[in-house]
Amino acid sequence: MQVKSILLAGGTLLAASSAAQASGFQVGLSGQKNVGMGGTGTGLFLDHAAQFYNPGSFVFVQGNGIQGGLNLAIPRISFRADGGGAQETLQNKNVFPFNGYAGFGITEKFKVGVGVYTPFGSELHYGSGWTGRYALTDINLRSVFAQATASYAITPKLGIGAGLVVLAYGDVDLQRDVPLQAQSGGQFHAQLTGKAERKLGYNVGILYKPSDMFSIGASYRSAVDAQVKGGNITLTNRPASAASSFTATNFDVTLPLPDVYNLGVGIHPTEKLTIALDANLVRWSRYQSLDFSYTGGVLGGAGVTSSSSTRRYQDALAFRLGAQYKVGNNLTLRGGAFYDNSCVRDGYVTPETPDADRVGLTAGFTYAVGEHFGIDGSFLYESFMQRSQSQADLIANGTTDRVxxxxxxTISVPGVGVYFKF
Amino acid sequence: MTTPLSSVKNLRPALTLLGLGLGAGLAGCQTDIAEPTTAVSGNASFTRYIAIGNSLTAGYADNGLYLEGQQNSYPSMLAQQFAQAGGGAFNQPLFTTAQASGSGYLRLVSITAAGPVTATVPGSAGRISPTSAPYTKYLSQVDNLGVPGIRMADIQTANYGNVQQASPSAATFNPYFERITPDGSNQSYFQRVKAEAATASFFSFWLGNNDVLGYATSGGSAQNASNTNLATPPPNTITRTDSFNTKATRMINALTANGAKGVISNIPDVTGIPFFTTVGPVLKATLTSRSVPGLVILTGGNPGAAATGNRKQITTSDIRDASGGRQLFTLTSSPFVSLIGQPTGRPWKFIYSQTGLPAAGFGSYLAAFAIDTTKQFGASADNPIPSAFVLDDVEQGLVATATTAYNTSLLNIATAKGLAFFDANQYFRTVATSGIASNAVNNNAAFITGNLFSLDGVHPTPRGYALVANEIIRAINARYGATVRPLDANRYRGVLLP
Known part of the structure; x- marks a missing residue:
């Protein structure tokens, strides 16, 4: 007798917030100065992180330089089950999104650079025995992208640029309890781990600055499919009588990462003050379902070699506002705010991405230690709207594989960066 | 260019600013979700809750009543949730830890290619028939008055818990009721409930399943199934609907006499439970693969040879599975269907042993039904499949008619009295067709793997009872404007796998 269709079907997987800015499991921490200004950066140029935000503006960044930033994302997530019960909290785990760039001016009109950053990622560990343990107990999704950029100033007022982006490293670790109970008492648990294939993408951008007081830019970042082939399935405490229903050893999965359209303006009313406005359209609608296929056997019953879980994400808009003010020769202060619409529809929220509309406030500073060296500090606080879904919602949407x-x-993200100019 | 030393000095204000940022971040406190509305009882009051019913109410599971099942009875779960809304203590007639295996029950030994293998855990608490040793009495206050085996037909039977009566039989005496009844008392179940109702503020009522279930699970094999004995109909027959209505009305009148509020649950469609849906589909596939066109079964309970019309021909394609068909095979037939086509008397020995008659009478029993065990089992009219193994289409019709009539009666009573009503019939239909999810777990009516039904294929698992409790809570909340909270059903087990 086969133990039929016991989940892992309807899988879970890949993805989650934990790090800040931009809906879904997108992480908007790719430049410390930008973070301080609410995540803006499309309509102006602040430093070599322009390679990420708008390669068209990169050419206008002065001089050669190298810079690096490290963030500490501190998520705080609570859950209360439908109908009441005690509040459950996560074993809060901090993650460290980072970024680094180098840029070189070949000529006045031509500039090249390289960068490395972590635009997607998530790490969540739900408490042992939590209500949604059969959907997800742990997720750790990491990705590192590298980029090579070239930017060219067609006129002193108009710059264009493009970057070749590679998903250089990615790994995933997903865990959940399997809803079969053993007489021996141990909880049947499944863990899926794997490394992502290298994938190529690109970004392009354009910046136009008709005057010293105003600039406008647009950029686009292509979609990349994070793909795991031959990841490992580890099962623990599998009841002996269910052994023949859980024999798979490996899995394949594809996680579609969205493409992003950015539009932004930069305003410089005085020499000391800069104001930036950004709008982002993140094309999460690419992510309609999460599909696993299993090899080396079955997972969940006779003939079960795949699973599919509905996501039905929608495109998400974000609006950002930021400002910086040069207080003195050495010190620049920044502040910003953003509003980010959720890509997850009502009744589709999963434990791996407990997404919701968000508002964020940011602050930052740069302290220049002389001409060639400086330090950037940033702080981001982000609050997700409280979000509920009932069992009736899940039944209506066919999404009963979640809770x-x-x-x-809420997420707090202090960050620090250093830069050298030469 | 500045020297390294001065760099460090100049860095100090920056580090201070950074420190402030970090401090603020690390101090970020845990998010809080406000408690949902406080649980309240609305127009009802749960000061003293009593549960009226049969095995389902007692917490019966795995073909027995034992401590773990009692602890996971749905009334116990309800009382636990009521407690958050002003509910009082709830006393169940629990078996002691020394007698935890109660009446005895089934456990799962292994799952083989042929199917699940179960074994009986022997009982430790006393009798399962009037002639064996009695259960240890439980005479403290009882709020869970669930009595396994009781029918609506039985509620006014005097001496129902008194083995001293003239000739105790399964139709007139119940060892579980005996357990909670003082020695020598001639009390009927109705009298006991009436006495308890005097101090109760809330009740649940789920009685009447056995008035049709016994007939169904015995494959409609009782003699004279359409009985006329209103007072004590024989076991495994269908209770007359007029009798059912009269007794149900009387009971609810007694329960509501002091103004108590309550919830009535109706009778599920028994043909969707694993007891009837597990063997047939596998058998159908086997017969189809061997090109066996059909089988001969005995139907009804009347003795006689084939000429009396008690044999019935069923086609293989008419055995019910997901693709269609009508005939249902019982879980009890499971060890014997592999004998189809062989000359064998084993199924008949099993059937005869169930009657409790002396072994010497086996020969005349076979003769009465004109059974020749040298003929091919199931293929010959001389060795048909026993009636007790098949609930055929005609029998299902009788079950359905009675169930519908009972449910009309229960709904009318609930409406007249303004009581909450849990449509268990509708609920279990949904379970049978599409399952029911609980926090990312897909529970369904499949045997063993569906999480909802215990090893007897009839009674729920603790998970199954928890989901039933949630439905009852929903009905109570809707009727009385209460906000009793549901349970996390996943905290209760399904079938434990070896």
């Missing part, structure tokens, strides 16, 4: 209840998340 009904209320999520509330």
């Amino acid at each position: 009904a209840g209320t999520y509330k998340t």
